[in-house]
Amino acid sequence: MLLSAIGLVKMPDLFTRMHAATKVGTVGVSGIVLAVAVHFEQMKVAAPALLIIVFFLATAPIAAHMIGRAAYEMGVELWKGTVIDEWKKQKKSESPPPPG
Amino acid sequence: MSPVLEWGSTISLYMLLVSMALAFVRVIRGPSLPDRIIALDLIASVVVGILCIHAIRSDEYVYLTAGIALALIAFIGTVALALFIRRGAPH
Numbered sequence: 789m790l791l792s793a794i795g796l797v798k799m800p801d802l803f804t805r806m807h808a809a810t811k812v813g814t815v816g817v818s819g820i821v822l823a824v825a826v827h828f829e830q831m832k833v834a835a836p837a838l839l840i841i842v843f844f845l846a847t848a849p850i851a852a853h854m855i856g857r858a859a860y861e862m863g864v865e866l867w868k869g870t871v872i873d874e875w876k877k878q879k880k881s882e883s884p885p886p887p888g
Numbered sequence: 889m890s891p892v893l894e895w896g897s898t899i900s901l902y903m904l905l906v907s908m909a910l911a912f913v914r915v916i917r918g919p920s921l922p923d924r925i926i927a928l929d930l931i932a933s934v935v936v937g938i939l940c941i942h943a944i945r946s947d948e949y950v951y952l953t954a955g956i957a958l959a960l961i962a963f964i965g966t967v968a969l970a971l972f973i974r975r976g977a978p979h
Contacts, residue, residue, distance in 0.1 A: 813933045821952075824943055833949040855925055
């Protein structure tokens with residue numbers, strides 16, 4: 789989690805910051821919750837712990853995807869070292885918008 | 889509680905405190921709205937971690953239930969804010 793927060797402050801643009809926050813944050817919380825499950829050694833504790841882990845694993849990519857898409861459409865600037873931007877190329881190639 | 893567990897949980901709590909402070913810096917400084925949303929999401933995850941460590945320290949597993957509820961609310965809030973941006977928000 790500390791690494792995640794450091795990445796959140798240090799990274800150059802929004803999209804790399806998002807990588808740091810979502811992936812490392814998920815693994816950090818999963819580790820802590822797993823520690824709780826091991827500490828109590830009871831099934832009634834391990835079940836909610838597994839539920840939290842599964843929930844984080846399921847929702848963090850969805851949230852990151854939605855925020856990334858919204859930010860790109862909003863026009864947030866990419867980092868100047870970004871080498872590939874496939875969405876822009878794709879939009880330029882199909883300049884007459886497809887029907888529907 | 890064994891001394892190893894006590895030291896470990898104390899160190900973890902301090903690390904979570906530092907990461908919460910850094911995420912708060914990003915909330916204040918963030919150049920755009922999505923930055924702030926991501927930082928708030930991370931703060932919610934940090935709070936879930938603090939709850940779990942407190943569950944270990946106080947030998948009360950009920951805090952895990954609060955963690956589940958907090959994770960749910962954080963996800964719903966993040967999705968709602970992302971939809972709010974897509975509809976067009978003031979920058």
